[in-house]
Amino acid sequence: MTGRAVSWEYCAIEPCSKPALGRRSPVLAVAPGPSRRPVRTPACGKRQEKRISRGRILGGTSALPGAHPWMAALYIADEFCAGTLVSSCWIVSAAHCFLRNPLKSQIRVVLGQHSFNDTGPNTRTFAVQDYILYPRYTQFEPTLNDIALVKLKKVEGRCALKTPFIRPICLPGKDLTFPDHSCCKISGWGHMHEKANSYSHLMEGVVKIIPFDQCSSPDVYGSEVRSGMLCAGSESCVDACQGDSGGPLACDCDGVSFLYGIISWGDGCGRSGKPGVYTLVPKYSDWINSVIKKSRKTSVNRTTIDICIGSQCQR
Structure with a gap:
C-alpha cells in the first residue's frame, strides 16, 4: 500500500498465450499504406510504462498513479x-x-x-x-x-x-469502430455504490461494448437509447456511478488508447441488465x-494584433 492506494509493478515477461484466431480488430476507414519512413510514436493515448494496472469505478479496482x-x-x-x-x-x-x-x-x-x-x-x-x-x-x-x-x-x-x-488520449476519427463485445476501460472518482455520498481515489474497471439492438430492446432501455449513444457493461457489475459523469470509455488499438465514449447516463449503478450508456465520440x-x-486560428489572429499594436506597426 502507498498511502490509500494499491501499487505494484510487473516483470518484463512476454505472455506465453497467443491471441485467439478470428478476433476482430477495430475497423479503420482507410488502412494505412506502406511507408519507408520510421514509425512515429503517437503523442497521445500512451500510459506511463509499467503503470498499467489490472482490474475488474463501482465494482472496479484501484488504479495506479499514471494509469489514466x-x-x-x-x-x-x-x-x-x-x-x-x-x-x-x-x-x-x-x-x-x-x-x-x-x-x-x-x-x-x-x-x-x-x-x-x-x-x-x-x-x-x-x-x-x-x-x-x-x-x-x-x-x-x-x-x-x-x-x-x-x-x-x-x-x-x-x-x-x-x-x-x-x-x-487520442481522439478517434469519425469512422473508427470497435466491434461489439470489445473490452474497454472506464475510470473515475465516483461513488463506490449507488447510495454512497462520498468520492474515492481513482478507480478503474473493464466493460464490454454491448450490441445496440440488445441495449435498445424493450427490457433494457428501449427507445431511450438513440443514435450517437453506445452501451457497455460487465457481468460482474462493473459500472460507472454518480461523480463519474463526463469521464472516458477508453478503447485500445495496437497499444494506443482512444476516447471512444463519454460516461453519460444509466439506470442506477451496477444494476443487473442495466448497462451504462455513453456518448459515442466518433459521431x-x-x-x-x-x-x-477555430480556437487556434482565433488565438493566432489575436496574437498578431497584439504584436502589431505593441510595435505600433501599420497595415
Missing part, C-alpha cells in the same frame, strides 16, 4: 464531474455537467489527480477560459448529444505540459476538431 493520465477532475461550483484531456488546452466532458450554466469562474480543473480533491505534487490546476456545449444539446433531452468541450486558461502562456501523470469528432481548430 488523461483523466481530468472538474470541480463545478458545488458539483463534481470528470473529463478527458484530448490536447494541451482542451477537455472533453458531458454536457449535462453544465446544465445549471455555471460561471466560468466557478469551475476548476485538476489534471494528474489520484485521490479526490487532493492536489499533490503530480497535479496541475487550471481555471477555465470557456466551455462549449454541443449546439443541438438541450436541457429538455439531457441524455441526447451529451458532450461538451472545456478550454483551459493558460498559465504563463501554456496549458498542460506532458508528464508521466498528465498526457492526452462528434468533426465538431470537436472544428471547435479546437
Whole structure:
C-alpha cells in the first residue's frame, strides 16, 4: 500500500498465450499504406510504462498513479464531474455537467489527480477560459448529444505540459469502430455504490461494448437509447456511478488508447441488465476538431494584433 492506494509493478515477461484466431480488430476507414519512413510514436493515448494496472469505478479496482493520465477532475461550483484531456488546452466532458450554466469562474480543473480533491505534487490546476456545449444539446433531452468541450486558461502562456501523470488520449476519427463485445476501460472518482455520498481515489474497471439492438430492446432501455449513444457493461457489475459523469470509455488499438465514449447516463449503478450508456465520440469528432481548430486560428489572429499594436506597426 502507498498511502490509500494499491501499487505494484510487473516483470518484463512476454505472455506465453497467443491471441485467439478470428478476433476482430477495430475497423479503420482507410488502412494505412506502406511507408519507408520510421514509425512515429503517437503523442497521445500512451500510459506511463509499467503503470498499467489490472482490474475488474463501482465494482472496479484501484488504479495506479499514471494509469489514466488523461483523466481530468472538474470541480463545478458545488458539483463534481470528470473529463478527458484530448490536447494541451482542451477537455472533453458531458454536457449535462453544465446544465445549471455555471460561471466560468466557478469551475476548476485538476489534471494528474489520484485521490479526490487532493492536489499533490503530480497535479496541475487550471481555471477555465470557456466551455462549449454541443449546439443541438438541450436541457429538455439531457441524455441526447451529451458532450461538451472545456478550454483551459493558460498559465504563463501554456496549458498542460506532458508528464508521466498528465498526457492526452487520442481522439478517434469519425469512422473508427470497435466491434461489439470489445473490452474497454472506464475510470473515475465516483461513488463506490449507488447510495454512497462520498468520492474515492481513482478507480478503474473493464466493460464490454454491448450490441445496440440488445441495449435498445424493450427490457433494457428501449427507445431511450438513440443514435450517437453506445452501451457497455460487465457481468460482474462493473459500472460507472454518480461523480463519474463526463469521464472516458477508453478503447485500445495496437497499444494506443482512444476516447471512444463519454460516461453519460444509466439506470442506477451496477444494476443487473442495466448497462451504462455513453456518448459515442466518433459521431462528434468533426465538431470537436472544428471547435479546437477555430480556437487556434482565433488565438493566432489575436496574437498578431497584439504584436502589431505593441510595435505600433501599420497595415
